[in-house]
Amino acid sequence: MFLQLFRYRLKCLLRDRLLIFWTLVFPILLGTFFNMAFMNLNNDEKFEPISAALVTGGGANDAIFEQTVHQMSLGKDRLFNLKTTASKHQADQWLKKGKIKGYFTDGPLIRLYVQETGISQSIMKTFADHYRQNSSAFADIAKANPEAIQKGLLDDLSQQRNSVKEVNTGGAKPNNVLNYFYTLIAMACLYGSFWGNKEVCDTQADLSSRAARLNLAPVHKLKLFLAGCCADLLIIYGEILILLAFLHFILGIDFGTRTGLVLLTAWIGSMLGLTFGTFVSAITRKGENLKFAVLTAVTMAGCFLAGMMIGDMKYLVAEYVPALAWLNPANLLTDAFYSLYYYDSLNRYLINLAMIAVFTIVFGFGTYLMIRRRKYANL
Amino acid sequence: MTIVETQNLVKRYGDLVALDHLSLEVKEGEIFGLLGPNGSGKSTSLNCILSLLSFDKGEVKIFGKTMKPDAYSIKRNIGIVMQNVAVFDELTVYENIDYFCSLYVPDKKQRKQLVDEAIDFVELGEFRKFYPKKLSGGLLRRLNIACGIAHQPKLIILDEPTVAVDPQSRNKILEGIKQLHKQGATIIYTSHYMEEVEQICTQIVIIDKGRVIASGTKEELKAMISMGEKITVETFSISSDQMTALRRLPGVITAEYADERLVIKSEKETNNLAAVLDFFKNESITFGRIYSELPTLNDVFLEITGKQLRD
Numbered sequence: 001m002f003l004q005l006f007r008y009r010l011k012c013l014l015r016d017r018l019l020i021f022w023t024l025v026f027p028i029l030l031g032t033f034f035n036m037a038f039m040n041l042n043n044d045e046k047f048e049p050i051s052a053a054l055v056t057g058g059g060a061n062d063a064i065f066e067q068t069v070h071q072m073s074l075g076k077d078r079l080f081n082l083k084t085t086a087s088k089h090q091a092d093q094w095l096k097k098g099k100i101k102g103y104f105t106d107g108p109l110i111r112l113y114v115q116e117t118g119i120s121q122s123i124m125k126t127f128a129d130h131y132r133q134n135s136s137a138f139a140d141i142a143k144a145n146p147e148a149i150q151k152g153l154l155d156d157l158s159q160q161r162n163s164v165k166e167v168n169t170g171g172a173k174p175n176n177v178l179n180y181f182y183t184l185i186a187m188a189c190l191y192g193s194f195w196g197n198k199e200v201c202d203t204q205a206d207l208s209s210r211a212a213r214l215n216l217a218p219v220h221k222l223k224l225f226l227a228g229c230c231a232d233l234l235i236i237y238g239e240i241l242i243l244l245a246f247l248h249f250i251l252g253i254d255f256g257t258r259t260g261l262v263l264l265t266a267w268i269g270s271m272l273g274l275t276f277g278t279f280v281s282a283i284t285r286k287g288e289n290l291k292f293a294v295l296t297a298v299t300m301a302g303c304f305l306a307g308m309m310i311g312d313m314k315y316l317v318a319e320y321v322p323a324l325a326w327l328n329p330a331n332l333l334t335d336a337f338y339s340l341y342y343y344d345s346l347n348r349y350l351i352n353l354a355m356i357a358v359f360t361i362v363f364g365f366g367t368y369l370m371i372r373r374r375k376y377a378n379l
Numbered sequence: 380m381t382i383v384e385t386q387n388l389v390k391r392y393g394d395l396v397a398l399d400h401l402s403l404e405v406k407e408g409e410i411f412g413l414l415g416p417n418g419s420g421k422s423t424s425l426n427c428i429l430s431l432l433s434f435d436k437g438e439v440k441i442f443g444k445t446m447k448p449d450a451y452s453i454k455r456n457i458g459i460v461m462q463n464v465a466v467f468d469e470l471t472v473y474e475n476i477d478y479f480c481s482l483y484v485p486d487k488k489q490r491k492q493l494v495d496e497a498i499d500f501v502e503l504g505e506f507r508k509f510y511p512k513k514l515s516g517g518l519l520r521r522l523n524i525a526c527g528i529a530h531q532p533k534l535i536i537l538d539e540p541t542v543a544v545d546p547q548s549r550n551k552i553l554e555g556i557k558q559l560h561k562q563g564a565t566i567i568y569t570s571h572y573m574e575e576v577e578q579i580c581t582q583i584v585i586i587d588k589g590r591v592i593a594s595g596t597k598e599e600l601k602a603m604i605s606m607g608e609k610i611t612v613e614t615f616s617i618s619s620d621q622m623t624a625l626r627r628l629p630g631v632i633t634a635e636y637a638d639e640r641l642v643i644k645s646e647k648e649t650n651n652l653a654a655v656l657d658f659f660k661n662e663s664i665t666f667g668r669i670y671s672e673l674p675t676l677n678d679v680f681l682e683i684t685g686k687q688l689r690d
């Protein structure tokens with residue numbers, strides 16, 4: 001009997017084109033759109049060689065440094081656009097006019113002269129530091145594989161910035177782009193609420209004549225409801241898996257290495273979406289449009305605060321209204337995916353997951369309280 | 380045997396008393412007509428009987444047992460056709476009937492036969508694969524009926540199944556109901572069309588404002604009122620003196636003139652047609668058509684409540 005109900009419900013739901021659009025096609029379209037937007041962003045941020053100068057002096061030690069800097073200034077992926085001069089005065093002139101970001105002088109102690117601070121200057125400094133720490137090995141690598149050094153420097157830099165951010169806000173920020181896609185998954189999960197809404201509308205006799213009719217059948221209302229919810233959950237999870245596959249295999253979005261946990265998160269997210277929908281639908285008044293509007297508005301507001309439209313939003317919320325970050329299901333889901341990707345430790349992930357579970361249970365129980373009644377005062 | 384019994388049902392919506400101590404008794408084998416104008420409480424009473432609506436007072440028994448939302452053994456033997464069409468837009472005609480039937484008959488093989496019979500019964504054979512959105516209003520009503528009766532219940536409750544249906548479909552539906560009755564089902568039928576109720580119901584209850592105002596067979600109901608005959612004359616003019624004279628004719632209860640129509644109601648067994656004709660001849664009043672009718676349920680309703688059944 002249960003299976004029969006489940007199968008028919010599944011059939012019913014799969015034929016609801018409008019809901020399939022909003023819960024599956026729309027997130028995929030949005031993902032594609034994000035991808036286009038961020039592709040440009042990435043291009044803009046592509047590394048530009050730093051205009052730098054080297055003031056040559058002539059010692060033996062210096063020759064290796066000069067050689068290394070020259071190495072780093074060759075090829076398409078070069079680190080520097082290098083000018084050389086023997087005159088420190090000349091280099092100062094360039095620096096003042098803004099023709100270069102900084103210059104190195106060699107000698108027993110390599111010095112870096114800059115006029116202001118910024119990313120280019122930081123890179124130059126890191127470069128000099130690395131050289132100083134291990135000059136011979138560094139020189140060898142520079143000879144063999146200059147790109148490795150460039151990449152290593154950039155990574156080092158970004159990690160330095162991360163560790164600083166980490167202390168400030170308690171949230172990592174190295175890859176904003178990924179966060180956008182993670183909010184998108186959170187949105188898709190929460191849009192699963194549309195299915196939950198449909199389920200409640202087909203269960204509560206005062207919401208639709210179909211439900212009224214079903215209430216008159218010799219089947220327990222909760223049995224019908226649960227069979228329906230199972231079908232809903234299967235569909236939501238299926239849709240999220242399709243979305244994940246699309247993001248990963250087509251758009252190349254990285255979810256880290258813990259695939260099992262990513263899939264588990266998607267499952268919990270689907271449950272959250274479903275119960276969120278049933279709960280909102282059960283507590284709001286008549287009118288499917290109203291319910292639809294409430295669900296959409298809450299989801300979008302949650303995703304906004306989780307950084308879907310403005311990446312920094314997530315960090316602002318975490319910094320100034322931390323409670324809101326913990327009470328925003330969209331943020332919890334986003335952060336769960338992010339934690340899986342970014343942190344080695346599962347602590348943060350598990351806290352997110354636990355919070356999501358709490359929400360799911362509260363929503364689920366609330367739904368039960370609302371729909372268990374079997375007689376209606378009004379139809 | 381009593382199939383459905385309600386005692387002193389009271390249902391309030393806020394200040395509005397929708398059912399006012401409504402007591403009904405439906406016996407086995409009846410086509411029980413619940414007749415009343417819009418808003419008289421027909422749907423409300425059915426929903427209370429079916430334990431879908433809570434009520435403030437009273438008792439409902441079906442098949443001799445108290446009706447409750449979880450009285451599945453009772454529910455299994457009831458077929459319901461609600462006033463609002465309740466089918467799934469995402470399922471085809473066949474699937475819809477099969478789905479609703481599956482709530483009553485889990486066995487697949489048995490069900491297949493029942494569904495096929497139901498489809499034949501409402502003559503939707505060529506529309507099996509249609510989705511409800513593609514069906515006309517009348518066909519949709521027929522689908523709604525098939526979904527309600529496919530499991531061949533002992534008691535069938537139909538709430539205005541012919542609303543907004545063309546006369547041809549309506550007749551089909553009425554014939555179908557008679558057929559179900561012949562097959563042994565007890566039927567409760569609500570309508571605000573007195574013609575339908577007169578045509579098919581073996582027992583009739585007229586309700587208004589949630590109260591029973593009359594009940595019995597149609598003959599009994601008509602016998603209840605003083606009017607026995609209604610004569611209508613189409614004429615262009617008649618003076619007030621002549622009207623007064625008409626009203627003095629023996630057996631005449633009322634005589635009203637409006638819209639070039641004169642309506643004379645007479646007591647039972649007066650046979651006033653000849654007298655009225657004589658009167659017109661003597662007074663030299665020209666007239667068009669003239670016809671005499673027996674009272675309808677509308678007249679019953681009118682005489683008891685002072686208002687038309689259909690406004």
Ligand SMILES: Nc1ncnc2c1ncn2[C@@H]1O[C@H](COP(=O)(O)OP(=O)(O)OP(=O)(O)O)[C@@H](O)[C@H]1O
Pocket residue numbers: 378379392395397415416417418419420421422423424462539571
């Ligand atoms: N949910 C409700 N809230 C308030 N009043 C209601 C509600 N449902 C029905 N009513 C009122 O109760 C009365 C009876 O309504 P009901 O639907 O039972 O009438 P009905 O005889 O079925 O009419 P119809 O022929 O139009 O179907 C009406 O006055 C109606 O306005």
Ligand SMILES: [Mg+2]
Pocket residue numbers: 421422423462538539
């Ligand atoms: Mg009604």
